[in-house]
Amino acid sequence: MVVQAIRKATTGQNGVGAFILQCKRLDFHYCDWAGSSKGMNTFLRNSLSKFAAANPAVEITVSPRPSRHPIIKGTYINGREKAICVRNLTKEQILQKAELLRDANGEKLKKVTKPVKSINESVRGVWSPYHDGGIHV
Amino acid sequence: MLSRTIRRSILDTRVPTSALPPTFLLPNRARYFNSTTQHVDTPPESIYISQLATSPPAEAAETVTPVRRPIRPKVPLPPAPISEPVALDASVKELLPLLAAQPSHYISAHIHAKPYLVTAGDTVRLPFHMPGVVPGDVLRLNRASSLGSRDYTLKGTPYLDERIFECRARVMGTEAEPMRTKEKKKRRNRRINTVKSKHKFTILRIAELKINSLEDIEGSGTESV
Amino acid sequence: MRRISRSCRPIGHLRVNATRNTPSYVCATCRSQAPSFSTSSIRTDARDRTLGELRKKIWGTDVPPGLENPYGDKSNIEKLVVSKQKAKGKATEAPMKPNKTAATTPSSDYEPATTWDGLEEVGGENRNTTNQFRGFLAPDIVTDTDELTAALHRAMVEVFALKQAGLPLLDVSQTAPGFDSTLDVQIVSSTGGVQLKFGENSSLEQVIQSLAKVVDETAEKEDPTESEENVAADRSEVDPLQTDKIATPVDETIEKGNPTEAEEDIAADRSEEGPLKHAQPVMTYEELFASWDPSWLQISVDDPEIKFAVLKRTLQLTGVRVPDSAMKSARTAQSILSHLVTPPKPRKLIEALEQKEDLLSLPNVSMSGRRVTPIDREKAAGRWKLIEKELESRGLPVTGH
Numbered sequence: 231m232v233v234q235a236i237r238k239a240t241t242g243q244n245g246v247g248a249f250i251l252q253c254k255r256l257d258f259h260y261c262d263w264a265g266s267s268k269g270m271n272t273f274l275r276n277s278l279s280k281f282a283a284a285n286p287a288v289e290i291t292v293s294p295r296p297s298r299h300p301i302i303k304g305t306y307i308n309g310r311e312k313a314i315c316v317r318n319l320t321k322e323q324i325l326q327k328a329e330l331l332r333d334a335n336g337e338k339l340k341k342v343t344k345p346v347k348s349i350n351e352s353v354r355g356v357w358s359p360y361h362d363g364g365i366h367v
Numbered sequence: 368m369l370s371r372t373i374r375r376s377i378l379d380t381r382v383p384t385s386a387l388p389p390t391f392l393l394p395n396r397a398r399y400f401n402s403t404t405q406h407v408d409t410p411p412e413s414i415y416i417s418q419l420a421t422s423p424p425a426e427a428a429e430t431v432t433p434v435r436r437p438i439r440p441k442v443p444l445p446p447a448p449i450s451e452p453v454a455l456d457a458s459v460k461e462l463l464p465l466l467a468a469q470p471s472h473y474i475s476a477h478i479h480a481k482p483y484l485v486t487a488g489d490t491v492r493l494p495f496h497m498p499g500v501v502p503g504d505v506l507r508l509n510r511a512s513s514l515g516s517r518d519y520t521l522k523g524t525p526y527l528d529e530r531i532f533e534c535r536a537r538v539m540g541t542e543a544e545p546m547r548t549k550e551k552k553k554r555r556n557r558r559i560n561t562v563k564s565k566h567k568f569t570i571l572r573i574a575e576l577k578i579n580s581l582e583d584i585e586g587s588g589t590e591s592v
Numbered sequence: 593m594r595r596i597s598r599s600c601r602p603i604g605h606l607r608v609n610a611t612r613n614t615p616s617y618v619c620a621t622c623r624s625q626a627p628s629f630s631t632s633s634i635r636t637d638a639r640d641r642t643l644g645e646l647r648k649k650i651w652g653t654d655v656p657p658g659l660e661n662p663y664g665d666k667s668n669i670e671k672l673v674v675s676k677q678k679a680k681g682k683a684t685e686a687p688m689k690p691n692k693t694a695a696t697t698p699s700s701d702y703e704p705a706t707t708w709d710g711l712e713e714v715g716g717e718n719r720n721t722t723n724q725f726r727g728f729l730a731p732d733i734v735t736d737t738d739e740l741t742a743a744l745h746r747a748m749v750e751v752f753a754l755k756q757a758g759l760p761l762l763d764v765s766q767t768a769p770g771f772d773s774t775l776d777v778q779i780v781s782s783t784g785g786v787q788l789k790f791g792e793n794s795s796l797e798q799v800i801q802s803l804a805k806v807v808d809e810t811a812e813k814e815d816p817t818e819s820e821e822n823v824a825a826d827r828s829e830v831d832p833l834q835t836d837k838i839a840t841p842v843d844e845t846i847e848k849g850n851p852t853e854a855e856e857d858i859a860a861d862r863s864e865e866g867p868l869k870h871a872q873p874v875m876t877y878e879e880l881f882a883s884w885d886p887s888w889l890q891i892s893v894d895d896p897e898i899k900f901a902v903l904k905r906t907l908q909l910t911g912v913r914v915p916d917s918a919m920k921s922a923r924t925a926q927s928i929l930s931h932l933v934t935p936p937k938p939r940k941l942i943e944a945l946e947q948k949e950d951l952l953s954l955p956n957v958s959m960s961g962r963r964v965t966p967i968d969r970e971k972a973a974g975r976w977k978l979i980e981k982e983l984e985s986r987g988l989p990v991t992g993h
Binding site: 257262271274275278279283284285286287288289291292293294295296303351 | 854940942943944945948950952954955956958959960961962963964
């Protein structure tokens with residue numbers, strides 16, 4: 231007897247029922263000594279708690295990365311990572327970068343020309359000359 | 368001004384609880400701590416009157432709505448309920464149940480006066496970065512020019528009444544395009560100016576498309592009258 | 593190439609002589625460490641002989657006029673002055689008296705040592721054991737809030753006790769902190785001013801006495817060495833107000849006193865058990881603070897003299913410096929205390945973050961004090977033990993970070 235897979239009735243589409251944020255983790259790396267980390271250190275001191283409280287779905291880790299520039303690294307559900315170097319940026323700019331990583335979906339950037347993407351079948355079907363009442367000659 | 372009106376009116380937080388995941392999955396709270404501030408003006412009443420033929424929105428109801436936190440940026444409130452009864456044509460009354468009975472539907476929803484022909488589950492990449500929204504927000508698209516199924520199409524003049532259907536879209540996030548560089552060169556001059564641009568786009572997913580039944584449409588009109 | 597010895601030239605002798613007898617102030621350390629020392633190889637007697645021959649040749653007689661050594665010795669006038677001073681009996685030359693170790697002339701029973709046993713040690717760690725510097729501040733900076741509060745209370749009581757007794761306020765920091773007799777003294781601000789209420793174990797005299805006691809004991813014990821006198825003089829210069837009012841007995845003793853031994857004892861006592869243990873060993877800080885009238889923190893220190901005395905005494909007791917800006921704005925004991933107990937700024941970011949309650953309470957935030965390495969990630973996933981075992985079983989080194 232041949233084992234047959236059960237056909238899936240529907241495909242999972244994030245956001246149609248439940249919504250899961252694509253960004254699952256944000257790593258904040260800083261350096262205690264370097265001046266390029268100044269803004270990052272200020273951000274971690276002052277704004278991180280609010281940012282973390284506002285985004286409970288994102289795991290946030292803070293760890294030093296000595297003698298390197300500060301970075302924010304986002305890890306996504308699709309397995310990809312995005313890292314942004316935030317050297318010499320101010321607290322507000324770093325917050326913007328963190329929001330950018332949170333809002334991203336982890337995919338590579340692509341040029342999109344058509345605004346609507348669909349996996350559904352066409353609602354009205356393919357046009358057929360035999361079913362459209364015909365042409366009266 | 369028109370675009371602002373639509374932008375304001377499509378932002379809808381009244382979602383049936385059955386359609387929503389548990390609250391911890393919703394990063395809605397992120398809106399209260401966002402670096403992008405919202406610049407949304409309250410639309411003048413005349414637009415409502417002229418386009419939707421409704422009574423002026425109840426301003427009192429808006430002011431009564433409690434603001435949870437003083438630091439919270441201004442979030443547009445859901446549009447005021449429409450109190451005028453829907454004037455449905457006899458043919459519409461006859462054919463709308465047939466349209467609703469068919470299995471799948473499409474809608475030509477307008478956002479900032481641009482039409483998007485979508486079905487439930489589709490992804491829409493808006494050609495702009497919508498300010499003040501965070502992933503997980505639900506917008507109600509209330510402006511549509513046509514609504515249809517396999518065999519029937521309801522066309523608006525120019526728009527459908529927003530009580531006929533319920534179309535909701537979920538904000539999925541923000542995407543960017545690859546960096547574009549454009550070299551600007553003038554003749555007989557060796558200087559080349561390189562212009563870089565990288566735009567951001569808001570991604571929506573059509574979470575729900577529902578056609579209301581005739582009783583609901585007419586009931587909602589008569590109820591409030 | 594033949595070398596000409598430069599020191600053979602007559603001018604060489606002259607130069608050496610001219611430089612040798614420069615007015616010789618030698619500091620105590622140098623004197624104790626090294627005998628007088630010269631790079632020149634010429635012996636004194638040989639040089640004198642050469643000079644004498646030169647002078648004889650110049651004058652053409654066996655008895656030349658003038659000084660024996662016209663280049664080095666003091667002039668006749670200077671010699672006259674010195675002899676006059678000697679006649680007066682002033683021991684001005686005492687500091688210039690050569691030390692024992694600096695003696696260069698060997699005695700007749702001199703016997704060169706073959707081993708170093710029994711020889712006097714010069715330099716090293718125990719150089720100057722008799723003359724150790726003792727700072728004004730407490731040796732260890734107090735960080736404990738309770739101790740700081742107790743110290744401030746003590747300073748307040750002592751300053752106001754001195755004020756009540758009519759003594760100069762800066763007497764308060766004249767003595768090294770010893771036994772605390774202010775524990776059951778209540779300090780209350782009333783409408784007329786600040787009042788001290790003494791318990792059964794204390795009195796105004798006792799408090800005043802405690803500020804002078806240490807010095808009285810030590811005054812008779814030892815003669816101060818010269819450098820200690822200097823130190824004491826330096827210290828008294830710190831308070832110009834004090835030098836004007838030498839009348840009190842406290843001041844005299846402080847000038848003479850040798851603070852080393854007594855201070856050592858006190859410092860040892862303090863470091864072992866703290867000032868409170870002396871009086872009531874069973875009393876905790878909470879009980880102590882509860883026994884005080886809470887209004888003592890509201891006492892005004894607007895008077896700059898009082899404020900300065902309190903701050904100085906607190907500095908001496910605790911070693912905590914109050915910044916100048918805070919000093920100026922402080923009006924009550926409470927405001928001084930708030931600056932005293934301010935914790936030091938954390939030097940590392942992680943220390944600052946760990947103090948933040950709102951960050952620690954968030955379930956989705958985790959922090960690490962050091963770099964998160966690949967091994968850390970493996971450990972978090974629970975794979976590292978397996979990897980280690982596999983590496984060992986294959987005889988591979990377990991490296992990485």
